[in-house]
Amino acid sequence: MRNWETLRAQMAETGYIAPDDLAMALYIAMSLGRPLLLEGAAGVGKTEVARVLAQVESCELIRLQCYEGLDAAQAIYEWNYQRQLLAIRAAAEDGETGKAVEARIFSEEYLLERPLLQAIRRPVAPVLLIDEIDRADEEFEAYLLEVLSEFQITVPELGTIQATTRPHVILTSNGTRDLSDALRRRCIYAHVDYPDRTAELAILAARCPGVEAQLARQIVGFVQAIRREDLEKTPGIAEMLDFAAALIGLGVNDLTDDPEVLQATLATLLKTQSDRAAIPPEVAARLAGKAA
Amino acid sequence: MSKVTRFAARDPGPAARVAGFVGHLRDHGFRLGVAETDTALRALTTVEGADPGQARLALKAVCAGCAEDVIRFDRLFDSYWMADGRVRQKVLPSERTSAPQHVRSSREDHGAEAGTAGSIHAPEAGDGETASEGTGKLVASTARNLMKKDLRELVSAEDIRAAEAVARRLGQALRDRRSRRRRAARKGAQLDLRRTIRASLATGGEPLRLARRRRPDRPVKIVALCDVSGSMTVYARPFLAFLAGLMRADPASDAYLFHTRLVRITEALRDDDPLRALNRITLLADGFGGGSRIGGNLDQFARSYARRFVDGRSVVVILSDGYDTDPPEVLDAALKRLRKRGCRIVWLNPLKGWAGYAPVARGMAAALPHLDLFAAANTLGDLAALETRLGRL
Structure with missing residues (x-):
């Protein structure tokens, strides 16, 4: 019988260091069969949770990326129009009657499954990642609520499709818009924050096992210090890992060795012009010196 | 870590205690329903519920619904379950109404609810910014004007009819084409x-x-907030007529007045008889012509009404001169929060029409980066002229 700590340990084995509240929320969401809503700044590893969960559960990951104007044809299902047209044409040459053709072209064979429909029809429950739900509009959010509570989808031509398995649903949000209370109440919630020093060191060790302890401490200290600066885009965990990879690739052993190399590798951390300007070489060198 | 609360033996069992806890959270502004109690209990059965650490994490995952809740949860958890071994509050449902007083309710921070008497929150500070403007009339002040003004003296039925036509045209100009x-x-x-x-x-x-x-053109919801503080009294006439007209022209729109406090006047303005509507507002808007707390009121709006009435398809129209007795940071934060609803924000400032006007009042300067449109409006005619500019939003 698995408990939340073994789940966390399993996640750690695949290289994901989950904080207490995230591991607990994930465990409860899975045991109660409820969707998990993850909120937090960009780059704190929300999407990664779904990937790791799929790995731990050894099941498929189905991803639905949300955007403004996402509609049923992209999220749920669509008919395969090209094949339908061909079938109609072929049927006409064979002299088939209208009724039979209609029954045929509106059958499963001509249905293109999109992520939501795919997710409820898998023989093994997959992980369904609904990424950046805050980008979709309110209508989609309302529809999603219905799917997540009923786990059934109605296709007018086919009838209601019941879920064969219930997917593990993970929703992520960057908070570009407030989500409805109804959706929040339906979900188990976890707020994902930037990791603290210890956690980030563990993440770096898990992902880049080759980094020496001294350099790892410097990298994490430096990134943590840079996050406290007033930046437009605060570097996330992925950026930290890129930064580490760049330093290793360049054969750097100590951050304070070469200010020029440090400044060049900052391209992996700072992604806007004004952020680059905010951290001139002197500041970078000072932060690197402190981080050691 | 303080000790775990020892519930008296006569208290009901764990289920009632958890229900009491959910009620405790609800009393402190968490939006939780009956279903959450059930979820919380089921969540506790999946973990070692007797272990305070695990129970805390499990209840947090179920009960917290946003980042703010997460921050406040620990303190509320402690005050209920870790109250130094004492029961602060009976968990019997009948006595739950007496909320514990040692934790400040966040609801009390945002001024009184509509219908109760307003109170002065801001001290008389930050008036240096306005003193330089020269005219005494424009100085924002926190003093509540307790003399009730009759709005019927300000607005006539003809005004409202004219405003209705303007509001209808503006509503049509503001279509949502982003879909x-x-x-x-x-x-x-x-x-x-x-x-x-x-x-x-x-x-x-x-x-x-x-x-x-x-792509269908979808109508937007207009949410209008009108400043009726002392400095705005001269402009109140066209603006109130506009609000009244807007309410009658567009059933989806929403209107508020603010001075030292915020009042929702949508229902009142929908009264069949336009003049009776104004009469009802007069009763609501006690303190009309007094001081202005723009930042505080907008913050309260963003936290309360906006959650229900403002979404990505709303245009928030603020009618104010920007003379604020709250510090500009409050206004900045409030507009930032409001923007998160995904709405567009239009600020109509009667002073902008003046020659040589610059948005130097600190409040106005803080607001500018968050606005989609900053325009002048003194009269109904000006509002009507906005049609083309709003259409471009």
């Missing part, structure tokens, strides 16, 4: 393959009739 969804339409840029194919069955697979789809 990427498409809807069936006789003329449209995109083919609706689904319907085309269905129709083609009748013609032996030959798609003779092409069904089309296009």
Whole structure:
């Protein structure tokens, strides 16, 4: 019988260091069969949770990326129009009657499954990642609520499709818009924050096992210090890992060795012009010196 | 860590205690329903519920619904379950109404609710910014004007009828064209393959009739907030008429007044008789012509009404001169929060029409980066002239 700590340990084995509240929320969401809503700044590893969960559960990951104007044809299902047209044409040459053709072209064979429909029809429950739900509009959010509570989808031509398995649903949000209370109440919630020093060191060790302890401490200290600066885009965990990879690739052993190399590798951390300007070489060198 | 609360033996069992805890959270502004109690209990059965650490994490995952809740949860958890071994509050449901007083309710921070007497929150500070403007009339002040003004002296029925026409035109100008969804339409840029194919069955697979789809124009909701503080008294007439007209022209719109506190006047303005409507507002807007707390009121709006009435398809229209007794940071934060609802924000400032006006009042300067449109409006005519500019939003 698995408990939340073994789940966390399993996640750690695949290289994901989950904080207490995230591991607990994930465990409860899975045991109660409820969707998990993850909120937090960009780059704190929300999407990664779904990937790791799929790995731990050894099941498929189905991803639905949300955007403004996402509609049923992209999220749920669509008919395969090209094949339908061909079938109609072929049927006409064979002299088939209208009724039979209609029954045929509106059958499963001509249905293109999109992520939501795919997710409820898998023989093994997959992980369904609904990424950046805050980008979709309110209508989609309302529809999603219905799917997540009923786990059934109605296709007018086919009838209601019941879920064969219930997917593990993970929703992520960057908070570009407030989500409805109804959706929040339906979900188990976890707020994902930037990791603290210890956690980030563990993440770096898990992902880049080759980094020496001294350099790892410097990298994490430096990134943590840079996050406290007033930046437009605060570097996330992925950026930290890129930064580490760049330093290793360049054969750097100590951050304070070469200010020029440090400044060049900052391209992996700072992604806007004004952020680059905010951290001139002197500041970078000072932060690197402190981080050691 | 303080000790775990020892519940008296006569208290009901764990289920009632958890229900009491959910009620405790609800009393402190968490939006939780009955279903959450059930979820919380089920969550506790999946973990070692007797272990305080695990129970805390489990209840947090179920009960917290946003980042703010997460921050406040620990303190509320401690005050209920870790109250130094004492029961602060009976968990019997009948006595739950007496909320514990040692934790400050966040609800109390945001001023009184509509219908209760307003109180002065801001001290007389930050008036240096306005003193330099010279005219005594424009100085923002926190003093509540307790002399009730009759709005009927300000606005006539003809004004409202004229405003109704203006509001209707503005409402039409403000269409939401951002939608990427498409809807069936006789003329449209995109083919609706689904319907085309269905129709083609009748013609032996030959798609003779092409069904089309296009982006529908969707009406936006106008949410108007009107400043009726002392410095705005001279402009109140056209603005109030505009609000009254707006409410009558567009059933989806929403209106508020603010001075030292915020009042929702939507229901009152929808009264069939326009003058009776104004009379009802007069009763609501006690303190009309007093001081202005723009930041505080907008913050309260963003936290309360906006959650229900403002979404990505709303345009928030603020009618104010920007003379604020709250510090500009409050206004900045409030507008930032409001923007998160995904709405567009229009600020109509009567002073902007003056020659040589610059938005130097600190409040106005703080607001500028968050606005989609900052325009002048003194009269109904000015509001009508905004039609084209709003259409471009």
